[in-house]
Amino acid sequence: MKGGQSKTESTSTDQRLKTRGRKPGKKTTKDPNKPKRAPSAFFLFLDDFRREFNLANPNNKSVAIVGKAAGAKWKSMTEEDKAPYATKAESRKIEYVKNMQQYNMKLASGTNRGEEDESKSEVDEAGGSDEEEEEDD
Template sequence: MKGGQSKSEATSTDQRLKTRGRKPGKKTTKDPNKPKRPPSAFFVFLDDFRREFNEANPNNKSVATVGKAAGAKWKSMSDEDKAPYASKAETRKTEYAKSMQQYNMKLASGTNRGEDEESKSEVDEAGGSEEEEDDD
């Protein structure tokens, strides 16, 4: 290769450009049962503001316009005006903490249940289970 990089130099550059820490082809799957994170006070405000803005401007199709108007209004609001949205966000945050605690408990018990199912299947192969004894 005239004046350029040799093949070995090009491949070493390619190796450095690859993402680090994750092997290609392996994606982590998200649990659909995991609770969503609660919105901040601004997003609680944005939910109300979006409704009002769309009623006042029915012909507006731009999401950016709504976001800019909401951001400008949020910045101009005093702390007293923001207080109801902050309190709503706090209650949602405590609900989220409770639901995450329940979710983590289910996860912890779910791993133990998997081990129990294996031991029950061994009992089934040996000749009987607890369910069959209850039916008799």
């Protein structure tokens, strides 16, 4: 075999590429009640930049061009120019941390609505009914 891999080399490579610790086909579901992460200063800048760029270039349909132009402008900006975006990002981060603490407290106390809905659906799927539960009590 010229320049190729032998069978033993390719199988060891395949083993390394497999995901570890997770069974295939099982996906974790995201909690829709979990707060979104706070954007960075660059993403706040990018939001403003996109609006200006699209007004100046209405025929542009390329996301890559907008991203490259924004990155170039961000790199050329001074720290003073970036300061308003940094302060907005910091305030949003503080708000996010507060929201996450409240969210984690709700999870710890078990008052999350998503968990209650899931537990009811599991009971219904198992064939249990409310009448049977009342008789047991």
